[in-house]
Amino acid sequence: MKTILSVTKRNSVLSKMAALLEQERANLKAVNQQDLNNYSGDDLAMEKRLLVDDAKIDGMILSLQQLTIQEDPVGKVRFDFTHENGLKIYNKTAAFGTIMIIYESRPDVTVEAGGIAFKSGNKILLKGGKESLLSNLKIVELWQQALKDNEVAADWVEYLNYNREETQAFLEQPTQKVDLIVPRGGEKLIAFVKKHATCPVIVSGRGNNFVYVNAEADLDQALAIIINGKTSNISVCNALDKVLIDTNLENWEAFTKKLITELQQRNVIVLGDISISKIANVPEIESDLIWYEEFLDYKIVIGIANSNQEAIDKINKYCGGHSASIITKNDFIAQEFMDNVDTAAVYQNASTRFTDGGQFGLGGELAISTDKLHQRGPIGLQHLVTNKWYIYGDGQIR
Template sequence: MNKTLTIQQRNDVLRSMVKLIAAEKVEILNANKLDVNNYNGADLAMYDRLKVDDDKIEGMMLSLQQLIADVDPVGKELYHFIHENGLKITNKSAPFGTVLIIYESRPDVTVEATGIAFKSGNKILLKGGKESINSNLKIVELWHKALKKNNISTEWVEYLNYNRTETQAFLENPTQKVDLIVPRGGEKLIAFVKQNATCPVIVSGRGNNFIYVDTEADLELALKVIINGKTSKISACNAVDKVLINSNLPNNALFIKKLIKKLIEFKVEIFGDAKLSNFDNVSPYKNEDIWNEEFLDYKIVIGSVNSSEEAIAKINKYGGGHSAVIITKNNETANLFMESTDCAAVYQNASTRFTDGGEFGLGGELAISTDKLHHRGPMGLQHLVTNKWFIYGDGQIR
């Protein structure tokens, strides 16, 4: 398992997997139907992520086809130096080794994330949630078929069918070497993994994204971007939870009333700060902790700020480090906001819903990292590698 498979071998497995998903689509949908019927939770976002339909199947196959078309991320020369003593020193990209992906509810992760980790030369350990067990086991069965078809060991993709206690024990004292853990899910899952893991963890999935409406905003554009960010997919980590409106915005009250009306049309529950909770259909919130909260639901908080600097400070204090937007026609104001806001992705006049590996041209994504090490934002194929130094000499000593 230490030897990296050739790019031909890795691509052949991915090609086989595309064909198997197409051939066994009905079986995948049937397995998923069992999971959906068994799910009795009230979590709307969890349910949305759990359900597999024809579109999601197409998305799974497309993500693998894009991976096949992408260049090999392993063995890229990152740096080269010839020492004065003749040593030839090269730094190249290299696989991590074994990547453990812990995730909730999303069977498409079992395809997309596994494909990314596999093409980047890593062995994959999968720990999915109990709510998607039938879907995940069916997809892992297909991965094993794809590997066997190409005379490659099924050990490259392994499913850990553990309960919470067993998972904790594995994280604290792994029964096999694990080089990197990527938790994908809610804050409780991320906190659980970080607390118990004994190897590096890339934090992924927390949103709590902000939109700031500046004094020089195009107000129709602002409405369109806010409504899209909040309502187009509430289960996504790139959805919007908070809106800050500059108190000096011309026609401020009229814009706020229009925004409230639009949000109510989409059945969004609206909370406001001391200034904005005076508007009809806006509820005051109980305490400031709500600014920290990621909703993954039809809820939003709207607040008033007196300047861009105040908006930046609020976002940097409460935001999840994922995505933030400024709505303004003033490019200078936008640049200051974008450079000063501590997020993986910053936008001028566009929806946060684009923070996604596919939308950023990466094909798919393993995760959207809100950490700064070792990568930030959507993690695609080219990011799931570490590096290694190769030094060639002819007897040099120091």
């Protein structure tokens, strides 16, 4: 493990990186255009994530500026105890050491996730997808310039320009110490990393989020929340894929038809379970397996629930462990739903699109974890630490 950099030094590198992104804005967009021109796939969500425009660069710069002013997460005392024999015992937050981030198509991850990992005292290994190679190499060049300008060794941020076979070989037998791996991307990427990695992996990126419209819902709110969750950005893991409608809702059929019309007007493909298909003339799902799917597309599945418990059970069976929202004016029912649905984030009367480190006040995120260890949901700067015990004695023996 490298000697940890002082927080002053880490902040100086982050500030310099923000300045370099502003300075190289035009060049970065031009390089990214080459990646976009080279991308021949037909994955709309991936193409959207691949784009680096002024808004994305503004977001990168802002994330670095916010990180610079955030408190150092390393060395915080979490627990202290004085033993009866006089030993002074402390548990403090500590850096992991080296964090590897493997991701697809999002050059902004090279800045935002890399920045969080660096600020929390870690060496960074970045492995982006081939579709964003030129953009990533340009950004890493800026990282290394920021390090050099602050007299910090360039290998604090490294880019691993590996193909799939080389990546697999590295995961199975790393040529340098790796303490934690964070895969950011689709389910195939996550499965690949989990299968081959020899160190801890934080699973993140899978959505398949649900909204449940309860019998006591405000229907205007329900409509707005579902439209926002599905259509505001299809390419993100907090987008909405499934809707359950309580059959105890007054005029639930009329509401469902109105919802489907609104979605179809926004070019969303709507599929229904057998009940929804009958009343609304939309294609019926071919198999219940579709309830497990994350779409990352203008596509949604709507089904019914005959009770709150049925909705909870269905969400817990099929969801990706990310986010679920109940639309209801009944706070007791909402609390029961939120306590019993097994997702990292649970909502009452709000869009799942808010599951995001920046929106949650974390100042950005490394990932959104659907694991329960060591941190669940958005992983911000303050969560990207392990811990260490410090014991101060004066010759005590046991």
